[in-house]
Structures are given as structure tokens and as C-alpha cells.
Amino acid sequence: MLRGERVTLRGITRDDLAHLWRFNNDLVVELAGGGDPPRPQAYERLLADWERDVARGGRDAAFFAIEVEERFIGQCGLADISETHRTAMIGIAIGERQFWGKGYGREAVALLLEYAFQHRNLRRVWLWVHADNERGIRAYRACGFVEEGRLRQHVWSNGRYVDAVYMGVLRDEWLAREMP
Numbered sequence: 001m002l003r004g005e006r007v008t009l010r011g012i013t014r015d016d017l018a019h020l021w022r023f024n025n026d027l028v029v030e031l032a033g034g035g036d037p038p039r040p041q042a043y044e045r046l047l048a049d050w051e052r053d054v055a056r057g058g059r060d061a062a063f064f065a066i067e068v069e070e071r072f073i074g075q076c077g078l079a080d081i082s083e084t085h086r087t088a089m090i091g092i093a094i095g096e097r098q099f100w101g102k103g104y105g106r107e108a109v110a111l112l113l114e115y116a117f118q119h120r121n122l123r124r125v126w127l128w129v130h131a132d133n134e135r136g137i138r139a140y141r142a143c144g145f146v147e148e149g150r151l152r153q154h155v156w157s158n159g160r161y162v163d164a165v166y167m168g169v170l171r172d173e174w175l176a177r178e179m180p
């Protein structure tokens, strides 16, 4: 649905689920992503969630599969979309680790920002990331995000507390961005 130079963002299909299940059970990916504490997920639960969602009909939420070279490598999307404040939070996880650090993450985030500002008429997009997730922070900076604050020692992750870094980008900043 959204096409960049190398990255396509499209709906998540049944064929993606086996890969997604593998990503969701990869401790390294889970710890890098940094949401809730890692917990195992049975394939059947993932499938049941997906089938329940599909049975509702209509359109997908603002969540996308990340496809590179016709391969499903992860997912990303907008959450907590507020029509009052015109804000949304970005979430992203590339589960195929060999695809990390090759610029695909920033391309996916750039496509999401275009979707948020151009198609959903949002005004502000934000995210939070572990302070030690340098790969993520650098990718977000490259897309125009700036650090807006940090919650000190906010997250218990892999045996220690880490800061949560809040980053955001405003529509006007995005419009004024330098085009590659």
C-alpha cells in the first residue's frame, strides 16, 4: 500500500504469521523492542488474534507488514491515534535480525510519517525508546524525530533499569524536512 525505494508497507496476511510468531519468540528482538517483559507466545494465540480481527471485517488498523525484496521482515504502525489532539504513537519491530542496520527501519518510519501527516492529517507523531537502543534512536533522528524528554530508570529490562527516551516530530518540521 505504501511504497518506498526498497520498503513496502502493506497489510499483514496469514502467510506472515509463521514469521511473526518466530519474531515474537526471539528474545533478542523482544528485548530490543522493549515494551512489556518478554513472554512466550503460542502460534495458536497469534492465529486466533489475527482471525478474530479479520472476522470483524472492514479495514486493517494503521498497522503494516514491512516487506523488503518480497519478504516479510517485520511490522510497524500507528497506535493511540487521537483525532482530538491529532497525534499518534509509532511502533516498529524488524524481526529478521539480518535486516537490522541496513536503512530499512528508517525507510519504514519515513513511510509511516508520510502516512500520518499526508493521509491521516495528523499534527504530531511520537514514540518512546530505550535509552540504550542506539540503533533505533539514530534511525528515528534520521527521520526528523528529536528527543523531547526522558523518564529516568523507567524501564526494567534484562536485569537493570534503563531510561525511557521520548521523541517526537511535528507536522511543520516534517513539511520543512530536507528531501533526500
Ligand SMILES: CC(C)(COP(=O)(O)OP(=O)(O)OC[C@H]1O[C@@H](n2cnc3c(N)ncnc32)[C@H](O)[C@@H]1OP(=O)(O)O)[C@@H](O)C(=O)NCCC(=O)NCCS
Binding pocket: 029, 032, 033, 034, 074, 092, 093, 094, 095, 099, 100, 101, 102, 103, 104, 105, 106, 107, 127, 128, 129, 130, 133, 134, 135, 136, 138, 139, 142
Ligand atoms: C529499531 C529499528 C526499527 C531500526 O531499524 P534499522 O533498519 O535497523 O535502522 P537503520 O539502518 O535505518 O538505522 C540504524 C542506525 O543505527 C546505526 N547502527 C547500526 N548498528 C548499530 C549498532 N549495533 N549499535 C548502534 N548503532 C548501530 C546505523 O549506523 C544507523 O545510524 P546512522 O545512519 O546514523 O549511521 C530495528 O533495528 C528494529 O526493529 N530493531 C528491533 C526492535 C526495536 O528495537 N524496535 C524499536 C523499539 S522503539
